[in-house]
Amino acid sequence: MTLTTQQRRTASQEVHADLQASTLALANIARDRGLSPERVRLALSVAVHADGSDVWLVxxxxxxxxxxxxxxxxxxxxxxxxTRRRARQWYAMHEPPHHDFNRGHDAHP
Known part of the structure; x- marks a missing residue:
């Protein structure tokens, strides 16, 4: 699945908007999903070199x-x-976990 530069930019802006609204920090995502911080950064930016599965996971x-x-x-x-229906042809998709924000996740700055 290939995205244009503009699609990547838009997708990154939309994912970052959810990051802001979530109150989570990058470290939370990396820890909770078993990804390195670099993989999370690539997924958040919807970078050309990002793993498509990571992008959808994040x-x-x-x-x-x-x-x-x-x-x-x-x-x-x-x-x-x-797009998800098409992406399933290329990437493994996983159901996201629910969050218990009373457990003390670090807040996103």
Missing amino acids: RDYLAQAVRDIGATPVDHSVLSET
Whole structure:
């Protein structure tokens, strides 16, 4: 699955909006999803060299975190449900966990 430069930029902005709304830090994502901080950074930026599975994992993880605090995640225009159906042909997809924000996750600065 290939995205244009503009699609990558838009997808990154949308994922970052969910990161901001989630109150999670990059370290939370890396620890909770078993990814290195560098892999999380690449996924958040929807970089050309990012693993597509990581991009979807981080996108879904953050969207679930936003729902778990009672807010509404971004309506993703690039990493949409329609795109997800096509992406399943190339990438392993995993259900994101629910978050218990009473356990003391680090807040996103």
